[in-house]
Amino acid sequence: MPIKPKLFAFSHICGTSYVTGAEKALLFLMSELQPFFDITLVVPNTGFMSERATEKGIPIIQLSIPLTDFIYLAKPDIDDELQKLKSTESYGWLLQLLANDRPEAVLVNTAVHPLPAMAAKEQGIPVVWSITETIRKTPHTAAAAAVINQFSDWIAGISETAVEPLRNDSVAAHGRVHVLPPSWYPEQLRPDEWEVNRQSRRQQLGIEARHTLVGFIVSAIYDSKGYIPFMDMAAELSSRHANAMFLVVGNPVDKSLYEEGKEIVRRRGYSERVRWVRFEEQIATLYPALDLLVVPSLIPEGFGLTALEGLMFGKPVVAFGSGGLKEIMEQTGNADNAVPAGDLAGLVERVHRFLQNEDARTAAGEHNRRAVERVYGLDAYRQRLQKLLDVLLAAIPERKDSDAGLNVINRKPRRGRKRAGRRNKTRPSRKRSGAKRQRKRSGGRRYGARRSRRHRKMAKRAR
Structure with missing residues (x-):
């Protein structure tokens, strides 16, 4: 029996006091992808987004991943910045996560969040990179766009403006660039x-x-x-x-x-x-x-x-x-x-x-x-999404029950992180601190190091 392929979605932030447009757009996209994929959301911390995802039955992994504004602001020396980020402990955790779980595809949200795309490409995992911001026009804009093109298989831009720097002939010719504005559920x-x-x-x-x-x-x-x-x-x-x-x-x-x-x-x-x-x-x-x-x-x-x-x-x-x-x-x-x-x-x-x-x-x-x-209504959104789905699903081999080690429904979570929605059998109740109760409700333990002050600033700029 075919089972849904695994997709890991990486959000650059998970607001605790408000929700950004990028978070809303990712939540909506995951909802529309659920009939086709077994989705896991990877966030740096728990918050509104992880809570909404948990309500939709989407498992949560907490992993702190460094951010950078070098691509978004089209700064010089982008390659040097990326090499510095790859040398961080968080990148090692990220590589381990993908190697252990082997998702069939990775969805990365925003231009300030390149490391998941880089790690996935390093391991041969197809990448959909969702670009929700407009890359600044500087002498280095082409270099910034080249990074996104290099580490993605498909680009889902939130508007024509967002994808305009990425539309070089080679990318457009292969149908890799898709414009996917957000939508809503009428109810x-x-x-x-x-x-x-x-x-x-x-x-x-x-x-x-x-x-x-x-x-x-x-x-x-x-x-x-x-x-x-x-x-x-x-x-x-x-x-x-x-x-x-x-x-x-x-x-x-x-x-x-x-x-x-x-x-x-x-x-x-x-x-x-x-x-x-x-x-x-x-x-x-x-x-x-x-x-x-x-x-x-x-x-x-x-x-x-x-x-x-x-x-x-x-x-x-x-x-x-x-x-x-x-x-x-x-x-x-x-x-x-x-x-x-x-x-x-x-x-x-x-x-x-x-x-x-x-x-x-x-x-x-x-x-x-x-x-x-x-x-921008739901019908228009689904027509746009279908074009992306056609090429994405065609690139992923069909998975079956007999595929060894691939049936995640019956697999226990690995030590070191807990997935929301995969509860152990009921145990005798015990008192928990407020922090532990919050983890229990919204997605499990942290996986990796805490983000630095600098990287929290990068998240703010992407909002």
Whole structure:
């Protein structure tokens, strides 16, 4: 009887206080791959992503793997940096993990996470490298792209912008580059609850029926996400529209930047117009409260999941149009609402139009729900994914019960790590510390050394 081939998915981070767009995209992709593969998720620590994966029945391995921004930022001396990373103890652990488990394929997420791809290629394991960010344009961009091409068999880019540096003739000719924007499951949006959630959340925020609520939503508040332009816009539009209110959602990881934004509206006397919320995982309870979404990212985004979510919930979206974010706006008929990155006057003017015209907001919202479903809905996603699946599955020999040592369903975990979803028989209960209870719930013991401060910084830059 054929059994599913094993696939190891490597996530560069596993947030404990918020979830990034790259994590969401990987979770969705793993869900779609589950009918075809026996998936194991490898994460540096437990967190939201490992918990969601465990709920889906995906085993978890914790392995700390160094990250690098040399490829993403297209820095010089990339080869020297990779050789340094290969000399780390973590790379040895990684090689041992792959040698012991021999997955039929490896899925690597983001350009800052090259070591799993390198280790897999060293052992002859096919690699799908998911690129979720836009490689910076420098004199070394071609060298950065060459590393990704060298250590992957197929590339799954989150947008045309993300794969543009990777599309050299030899790669494209062999059908190795695939564009796979994220999607969603319609039932997760819970549209029948939108009105109830709208009223409940607006009441919590102190937003009245007469108010028009403009949202800024990020997982973590960084300068590159356009927090300061949004606050400048909020201060300016507060002076023009008495009923305009503003909502900032995000984890304030940069405290000085966070306070700088607050000072902008405080100085203008409009502090009471802004509401503040930390990270919100349940987007189905948040977006319905908005009347308008603004995505003022200052860098070329690989995609722009927040904009996609706003469109999914039928909200007008105004954005700085660059990179993958510009693609979303153009492909959903919102090109006029995408202004050049950094054009504050243009951003203010587009939002001003929507604030003064409720009918325009309603029409834009209805258009966006139809357009985003057509371009990025589940059917469109699965059509794109099928092209990748066809070549990936064709490259993997069929596995059968009789294949010695390959039936992982009946195999006990090796010592040194524990897999979520593979529980031992019930034992007499004993007291555990809080840390041990957390490990039991979400995926087992750490496998390898703790990441350095430098590598935690690399993870932040990839968000």
